[in-house]
Amino acid sequence: MSKKSEDGFSLIELVVVVAVLAVLSSIAIPSFNNIILKARQSGAASHVDALLKSASIYRINNGGYPSNWNQISLYYSGGYSESSYETCTKYGSVCNGTERVVLSGQYLINFYLESDKFGISAWRFNNVGGTSKNYSVMGCIGGNSSGRMYLFKPGAYYQGKPWHSGILDNEGNTLNLCG
Numbered sequence: 230m231s232k233k234s235e236d237g238f239s240l241i242e243l244v245v246v247v248a249v250l251a252v253l254s255s256i257a258i259p260s261f262n263n264i265i266l267k268a269r270q271s272g273a274a275s276h277v278d279a280l281l282k283s284a285s286i287y288r289i290n291n292g293g294y295p296s297n298w299n300q301i302s303l304y305y306s307g308g309y310s311e312s313s314y315e316t317c318t319k320y321g322s323v324c325n326g327t328e329r330v331v332l333s334g335q336y337l338i339n340f341y342l343e344s345d346k347f348g349i350s351a352w353r354f355n356n357v358g359g360t361s362k363n364y365s366v367m368g369c370i371g372g373n374s375s376g377r378m379y380l381f382k383p384g385a386y387y388q389g390k391p392w393h394s395g396i397l398d399n400e401g402n403t404l405n406l407c408g
Contacts, residue, residue: 262362266383270364273336273351274380277368279305280340281376284347294347294371298329301340320354335360341390346371346407348391367391369406377406 238246286304287295295301317324320334328339334354341348347370353363368378369391381387382399389396391406398404 263383266362266364269332269335270366270380272332273338273363273366274378276331276336276338277349277351277366277378280338280349281347281368281370281378284340284349285370285376288347288370294342295340296342298327298340322354330354335363337388339388343390343392346392348407350388350391352386352388367396367404367406371407379404379406 280301283301283304284294287300290304291300295303315330315334317328317330317337320330324330324337327341328337330336331338331351336351337354338349338351341350349368351366353365354360362383364383365381365385365387366378367381367387368376370376379391379398385397385399387396391404394403396404
């Protein structure tokens with residue numbers, strides 16, 4: 230009598246393959262999400278940097294820092310004008326006039342003005358959902374500083390004036406961007 234050969238996989242082989250795929254995906258998905266968050270932060274940092282440069286040029290040409298988005302966008306290298314920023318109402322939120330939405334609703338960006346300081350902060354748009362874990366970015370020019378920017382690590386979410394004493398860097402020290 231001859232043995233009949235069977236083609237295919239056994240149930241044990243299939244279970245092992247599924248288990249290996251589950252382990253690989255449990256490792257890969259968090260890494261991929263981290264890459265996405267860092268890419269978003271890089272985009273926000275580009276906006277903050279360009280806005281700080283625009284404010285510096287505005288100050289050189291006009292003797293003071295810009296006080297509205299039209300003035301900021303005069304020298305903004307991103308090619309934005311006041312009308313090209315997305316508004317908060319598009320995303321079902323209310324802004325106070327100094328905030329704008331950037332990166333297709335991924336970040337709110339806000340400028341702050343105080344005598345000899347101009348600051349920008351970019352933070353997550355919502356505390357829940359897809360943007361809730363976005364990493365914050367802050368920048369400041371003026372004071373004793375020619376301009377500095379700070380990118381926060383995961384878990385540190387800040388918004389507000391970059392010269393506020395309650396803002397901590399990634400090591401827990403008071404962040405002083407404006408000198």
